[in-house]
Amino acid sequence: MAKKLGKKARKFAKKNLQSVLKRRRKLKSTFKRRAPPRRVGQGDGSQEDEKMKAEQNIEENAEAVSLGGSASVDYLENLFGGDDEDLDEDVSESDGYLSEDPDCPYISESERENDSSEESGQKDLTRKNKEIVLELVEQKKKLDSLIEKEPDFSSFLEKCRHDMEISRREELYSDEEDDTSFPDGVGDTDNKVLTSPTIDVWCWLVKEEPNGPALRNLLSGFQFACRYGIDSDEVMAGRIQSREVFSKILMFLLCEADGIFRRMLGISDSLSKVNLLKVKNKPEWKTASPLIKSYLRSSLYLLNQVTDNQILNFVLSQLRASVVFFSAFPSIARRLIKISVHLWATGDQSLSSSSFLIIHDIASQSPSDYVDMCLTKTYKSFIASSKFVDDTNLKHIDFLVNSLVELYSLEIEKSYERALTSLQQLASILRQAYKTKKKEELRKIHNWQYINCLKLWVKFITCNFRDNDFQQLIVCLIQVITAVAHLFHGPRYLPLRLKCVQMLNELSLSCGVFIPIASLLFDSLDYRELSSMNEASGIRMNFPSLLKVPKQLLKSQEFQTECILSVVELLSAHFGQWSYHISFPELATIPLILLKRFYAKTSIEGLRRPVKRLIDQVEQNRDFIQRKRDEVSFSPNDQQSVESFLQFEKSGSNASFTQYYASILQSSRARNTVGLK
Amino acid sequence: MRSRHVTRVADYEDDGLEALYEKRNRKAALLKAQEEELQVDPADALPIKTLDGKLQYRIAKKRRSEEKNDDIECASGDKDDDIVRLTKAERREKLKKSKKEAKKLAKQENELDIHAGKLHAEVLEKVQEELSAEEIFAGKKMKLAEIGMALLEDPESNIRSLKELLNxxxxxxxxxxxxxxxxxxxxxxxxxxxxxxxxxxxxxxxMTVSKQVKKMRFYEYTLLSSYKAYLLKLLKLEKQSFFHQVAVRCMCTLLDAVPHFNFRESLLASIVKNISSSDDVIRKLCCDTIKSLFTNEGKHGGQATLEAVRLIADHVKLNDCQLHPDSINVFLSLKFDEDLGKSKRMEDDDKVKKKKRWQNQEGSKQLKGNDKKKSRQELMAKTREEVDADFKAVSFSLDAVEQRRMQSETLSAVFETYFRILKYSMDPSASRPKINAASLAGGVGPHPLLASCLDGLGKFSHLIDLDFMGDLMGCLKKLAGFSEQHQDSGASDQSSLSVTERLQCCIVAFRVMRSNLDALNVDLQDYFVQLYNLILEYRPDRDQGQVLAEALKTMLWEGRQHNMHRAAAFIKRLASFSLSFGSAEAMAALVTLKHLLQKNSKCRNLLENDAGGGSLSGLVVKYQPEATDPNLSGALASVLWELSLLMNHYNPSISSMAVSISSMANLNPDQNPVSLYAASPLQAFVDFSIERELLKPVGKPLSLNQKRKRENREGFSAFSPDQIQLVGSFINEDRVKKKLEDHFKLLRDIRENERFRSELNCTKWSIDLYEEYERQRK
Known part of the structure; x- marks a missing residue:
């Protein structure tokens, strides 16, 4: 395989890079000498050597950059003197290796870059580096003078260093995981620095001929780039000297790799999990799989390494295309899930959504054990990250809920069991709280994790109710929610209660069951008018991000207004749902009486107006239904007729109450966005 | 062993002492508990018998049966087998520390001994000079133990020692x-x-009496005078906060144990004073004592009961009804024997005449019973007579007449209290100035006693005097509708009763009426109106749902509705009610509703959409949901459309209930359907309460019934498509490239920084090494 790659590379080289070939011939003999002992799984030893070599290399470069190369030679020799012979021998087997253009002036180039592109943010670090270098020079001079004075000292020093080096190395590599070792054949390394033209050529080659050896090299370069800065693997780091190369490699591979692999394997863009098995049996798979593995693994390194949201976002969105390949490598897939779940839970909006897409694709395109893993991991990190809710992360929580629902909707049967288990857990917490009424037990419920968990299941049911029979789940969920609402009464906990009512409304709407919520809201209508109305405190209350009202705001006018507006909103949602039901007049009877009483008692115009509007609308609708009802002749026990009652009117959405509810919703949304600002 | 105890006591600081004391008390209780078990063992029998839960005997016993004591010690914590050694060390330490204290105590001891004027005083005096403080304490305890032991062994000859103890x-x-x-x-x-x-x-x-009698007289006199002194001491100490609990506990125990004995009155007075204490422990102690006084009337022949009730009545009166509800709740454990003296009635007709109110009531009761019952009663009375005779022989119970007199007096005191509370609750101005008193009662509300008063009235409703009945009903009516008027006037007043209390008033009124059905013929319409409106006032978490359910049960479910319009109005209202309230309330309402429909076959017209309600609609042609009078609501003209919505109820029990109710329409008017759920409204409420619902096992998840397999997996269910598509548009490749370059630069700088640093360190290290090198060379 390597030979094949090599041939093609040679062809290209003959054509394009005559000077390179010359140099290569010179080196070839040494390569071969070193090659035989290097086998699969011996990564450790070679890495060690590579590391040494790289260190020296970089040292050389750096010294050249900063000191002009003169003062440091002695020192370097002192440091790595023993390894000198190894340097040339330590090259890996790679027939198709393309060495860099020797004419390219690296050192000066990188220096120039350094100076020209210094930005304010990085100036600090660069300046510090310079300071350190200055000190280094000074210290070195001192050392040199010492050595000059006492020549024996240098050998003593040498010995000490050697000892320390050995002990350090042992420490470093004794616990290194196998996992990080290179995949077979791809980890070919050299001490040659990659240059921008080289990369261009490689890219061109790869595009021309995907099966060529250039891809291999590019991937190894990609690997260096991705691992750049991760650990002390200086070899890889040393091979990339310019940021242009760095970005070029990354961009090219991230954008093109998936397409290249697909072309290599001869598969179309859409590949399902069933097809993957077929692909695995293809002969091409053998060639491609190490390359794919390397690519995927490297990209994960990159994901771990990078902190910038845009880069992460870009990487994720490019990786998404190759999700199907991940399932071929379980350990990598697990890591991908881990990383993306983390990013999903903690990232910003776009990053979170691209991570979600990855998770979703893994869950939907891969074997089902990945689904389990995705569900567990996402659920856990959702719970962990929903501990605190405020104005800023409300949207994010909503997003998390939605994406979890997406994932759980993939395999309803599994999710159903999970939902039931989770609900039973919630119910048992609640039971305990009802039994003891202890503060700490109550606190377990009166927190965002509990509420968000409820929210999740409500959403799950509302999204999947149409296709499934969730009867048991629904009853259990409704019981838990109503119990929570009843457990915390009193005006302080009103926001929590309103949330419960809202969830009940959602459930009721999507499942078509009747849930009496009116009594949960009556309390708010009973609140006496504040005797000494506090002046507007200026603090706007945002109910969505509250569970409990701060004590000092309990008597504020804002709170009361918010209360009434929320009650109006929730009641109108409740009425809106049943506005065409034949028993709407009865449903509205008691709430109407109480609303009217409230209206008569309040003197605050800001509260009177919305209440009055609701009363008018409800009465209007009630009269409408009553009129229609008088025309029919069936009785309540004639369920079919009851169901068909006013179905025609219902389908046309221009009824006044529907419009009214829409306007209420709109104004409440406007209120909340104002509150956020 | 002895000194060890002293050490322990001396160890504690003042505030710790109380804890220690309690611990000891508990230990004593433990010992007491062990008593029976221990008594079995003959070897241990003697010391343990003397114990009897008394402290000094515990100590005495300690001396004698150390082994057992040690067991208990171990249980209590810090001491173990090596106690002796440890104690010695401790003692040595203490000795130094408390020399001063010892002297002081010794002095006291001297004083005491002189006072006592005992024979061995001088000896003791000498000895005590040498004793350290803890030994003095131990000595005192020993003395206590010895005296106590002696008293118990032979009270008659050692009765003088009581004085010593008192000292x-x-x-x-x-x-x-x-x-x-x-x-x-x-x-x-x-x-x-x-x-x-x-x-x-x-x-x-x-009179000259025999020596025996003299001795007896002396014994009794000494006992009585010491007892009196003891009680006085207790009463005095009770006022000190340090002794308060002990004193109250002593008094309670005494009253519980010897309610028949002299000076009961002062005991009672003191206990009743504490019955509404803000200290939970003391209040509970007192209440329990009073309750046991009420339930164990055999001990004192009922006189104590009467006294206690009177004292409580006075207490309530003095405190303007601002007491803890517990103080009235004790009345609930009163037992009034209705059959008392019934058998005697024939013979002592003239006496019975005095108790006219009793006669009235019992007479009415008697009339109700048929002949069979009568003969059975006679038989029962006969046997009871025999038993009574036997009982009288052994106990000192009073004769029935006296007992009945006391009972009726007790009753009148109880009712006096109840009526006082009712009156007080009705007076809106009375409750306000007593805010601090109310807060003392535990913040139960402006009328802390009302709830338990109503409970009591409900319980003893059959004993209420007919003379009071009219007033009572008036009171209740006013109370039930009291705040209604206020609400209408828009005034927000603190004194209005809560919905629960008003419902309770209605319930009590019904109970009273029901237990005196034949004697009274009062129209209960007003209460129905109240209930009809109170249903709207009910708030699930503020008011007690159980009371509402009980009201439904008492007023609608039990008994028969003769008024069809009213029944229909309630049916309609309950149906509307169940559309707004939770499962428990809805179920209670539906059970009542169903029952009403069963009883009133004509109301089943509500189940059918009969245009205009037919001829039944009566005065009001159209249903007025907001009417306050059920008779004027015109509910007969309505249709129970609620049921069709209730059939969609999430709770399967409620929806099936709704189905079963609506199916009643198809039955004949006379036919009664088989009951699906036969429980009373109260039972239904409890069964469907949230706690109960949560406890219901969810059961193994049924295999999910998928209605249809989703075909299209591409679409998202929770997200709207544009929400997701938004993601891609954010990515700008050039910017990503730029960012990547920056990223690289940053990484490189970091790396270089690291490298330079390490190099620098290395160089410094090398220079440092030079010194070592020099040293080695030398």
Whole structure:
């Protein structure tokens, strides 16, 4: 395989890079000498050597950059003197290796870059580096003078260093995981620095001929780039000297790799999990799989390494295309899930959504054990990250809920069991709280994790109710929610209660069951008018991000207004749902009486107006239904007729109450966005 | 062993002492509990028998049966087998520390001994000079123990020692005082005879009597005077906060143990005073004592009951009804024997005449019973007579007439209290100035006693005097509708009763009426109106749902509705009610509703959409949901459309209930359907309460019934498509490239920084090494 790659590379080289070939011939003999002992799984030893070599290399470069190369030679020799012979021998087997253009002036180039592109943010670090270098020079001079004075000292020093080096190395590599070792054949390394033209050529080659050896090299370069800065693997780091190369490699591979692999394997863009098995049996798979593995693994390194949201976002969105390949490598897939779940839970909006897409694709395109893993991991990190809710992360929580629902909707049967288990857990917490009424037990419920968990299941049911029979789940969920609402009464906990009512409304709407919520809201209508109305405190209350009202705001006018507006909103949602039901007049009877009483008692115009509007609308609708009802002749026990009652009117959405509810919703949304600002 | 105890006591700081004391008490209780078990063992029988839960005997026992004591010690914590050694060390330490204290205590001891004027005083005096403080304490305890032991072994000859014990109560050491109080309590509990001691008259004193009698008289006199002194001491100490709990506990125990004995009145007065204490422990103690007084009337023949009830009545009166509800709740454990003296009635007709109100009531009761019952009653009375005779022989129960007199007086005191509370609740101005008193009662509300008063009225409704009945009903009516008027006027007043209390008023009124059905013929319409409107006032978490359910049960479910319009109005209202309220309330309402429909076959018209309600609609042609009078609501003209919505109820039980109710329409008017759920509204409420619902096992998840397999997996269910598509548009490749370059640069800088640093360190290290090199060379 390597030979094949090599041939093609040679062809290209003959054509394009005559000077390179010359140099290569010179080196070839040494390569071969070193090659035989290097086998699969011996990564450790070679890495060690590579590391040494790289260190020296970089040292050389750096010294050249900063000191002009003169003062440091002695020192370097002192440091790595023993390894000198190894340097040339330590090259890996790679027939198709393309060495860099020797004419390219690296050192000066990188220096120039350094100076020209210094930005304010990085100036600090660069300046510090310079300071350190200055000190280094000074210290070195001192050392040199010492050595000059006492020549024996240098050998003593040498010995000490050697000892320390050995002990350090042992420490470093004794616990290194196998996992990080290179995949077979791809980890070919050299001490040659990659240059921008080289990369261009490689890219061109790869595009021309995907099966060529250039891809291999590019991937190894990609690997260096991705691992750049991760650990002390200086070899890889040393091979990339310019940021242009760095970005070029990354961009090219991230954008093109998936397409290249697909072309290599001869598969179309859409590949399902069933097809993957077929692909695995293809002969091409053998060639491609190490390359794919390397690519995927490297990209994960990159994901771990990078902190910038845009880069992460870009990487994720490019990786998404190759999700199907991940399932071929379980350990990598697990890591991908881990990383993306983390990013999903903690990232910003776009990053979170691209991570979600990855998770979703893994869950939907891969074997089902990945689904389990995705569900567990996402659920856990959702719970962990929903501990605190405020104005800023409300949207994010909503997003998390939605994406979890997406994932759980993939395999309803599994999710159903999970939902039931989770609900039973919630119910048992609640039971305990009802039994003891202890503060700490109550606190377990009166927190965002509990509420968000409820929210999740409500959403799950509302999204999947149409296709499934969730009867048991629904009853259990409704019981838990109503119990929570009843457990915390009193005006302080009103926001929590309103949330419960809202969830009940959602459930009721999507499942078509009747849930009496009116009594949960009556309390708010009973609140006496504040005797000494506090002046507007200026603090706007945002109910969505509250569970409990701060004590000092309990008597504020804002709170009361918010209360009434929320009650109006929730009641109108409740009425809106049943506005065409034949028993709407009865449903509205008691709430109407109480609303009217409230209206008569309040003197605050800001509260009177919305209440009055609701009363008018409800009465209007009630009269409408009553009129229609008088025309029919069936009785309540004639369920079919009851169901068909006013179905025609219902389908046309221009009824006044529907419009009214829409306007209420709109104004409440406007209120909340104002509150956020 | 002895000194060890002293050490422990001396160890504690003042506030710790109380804890220690309690611990000891508990230990004593433990010992008591072990008593039975221990008694079995003959070897241990003697010391343990003497114990009897008394402190000094515990100590005495300690001396004798160390082994057992050690077991208990171990249980209590810090001491183990190596106690002796440890104690010695401790003692040595203490010795130094408390020399000063010892002297002081010794002095006290001297004083005490002189006071006592005992024979061995001088000896003791000498000895005590040498004793350290803890030994003095131990000595005192020993003394307590010895005296107590002696008293218990032979009370008659050692009766003088009581005085000695009483003297110890004057000790300066508070703990000794406590111990002495407890010892005395134990002794008195044991030696007080089963009769009341009457001090001899002068004539009797003048008579020459035998030596035996003299001795007896002296014994009784000493006992009585010491007991009196003890009680006085208790009453005095009760006022000190340090002794408060001990004193109250002693008094409660005494009253519980010897309610028949002299000075009961002062005991009672003191306990009743504490019955509404803000201290939960004391209040519970007092209430329990009073309750046991009420339930164990055999001990004192009922007189104590009467006294207690009167005292409580006075207490309530004095405090303007601002007490803890517990103080009235004790009345609920009163037992009134209705059959009492019934058998005697024939014979003592003239006497019974005095108790006209009783006769009235019982007469009416008697009339109700048929012949069979009568003969059975006679048989029962006969057997009871025999038993009574036997009982009388052994106990000192009073004759039935006297008992009945007391009972009726008790009753009148109880009802006096109840009526006082009712009256007080009705007076809106009365409750306000007593805010601080109300807060003392635990913040139960402006009428802390009303709820338990209504409970009591409900319980004893059958005993209420007919003369009061009219007033009572008036009161209840006013109370039930009291705040209604206020609400209408828009005034927000604190004194209005809560919905629960008003419902309770209605319930009590019904109970009273029902238990006196034949005697009274009062229209209960007003209460129905109240209930009809109160249903709207009900708030699930503020008011007690159980009371509402009970009201539904008492007023609608039980008994028969004769008024069709009213029944229909309630049916309609309950149906609407269940559309707004939770499962428990809805279920209670539906059970009632169904029952009403069963009883009133004509109301089943509501189930059918009969245009205009037919001829039944009566005065009001159209249903007025907002009417306050059920008779005027015109509910007969309506249709129970609620049921069709209730069939969609999430709770399967409610929806099936709704189905079963709506199916009643198809039945014949006379036919009664088989009941699906036969429980009363109260039971239904409990069954469907949230706690109960949560407890219901969810059961193994049924395999999911998928209605249809989703075909299209591409679409998202929770997200709207544009929400997701938004993601891609954010990515700008050039910017990503730029960012990547920056990223690289940053990484490189970091790396270089690291490298330079390490190099620098290395160089410095090398230079440092030079010194070592120099040293080595030398």
């Amino acid at each position: 110890i109560c004057n000790d300066k050491d508070r703990n000794i005082v406590k111990l002495a109080l407890m010892s005395l309590l134990a002794v008195f509990k044991d030696i007080i005879p089963g009769y009341r001691i009457r001090s001899p008259t002068e004539k009797e004193l003048a």
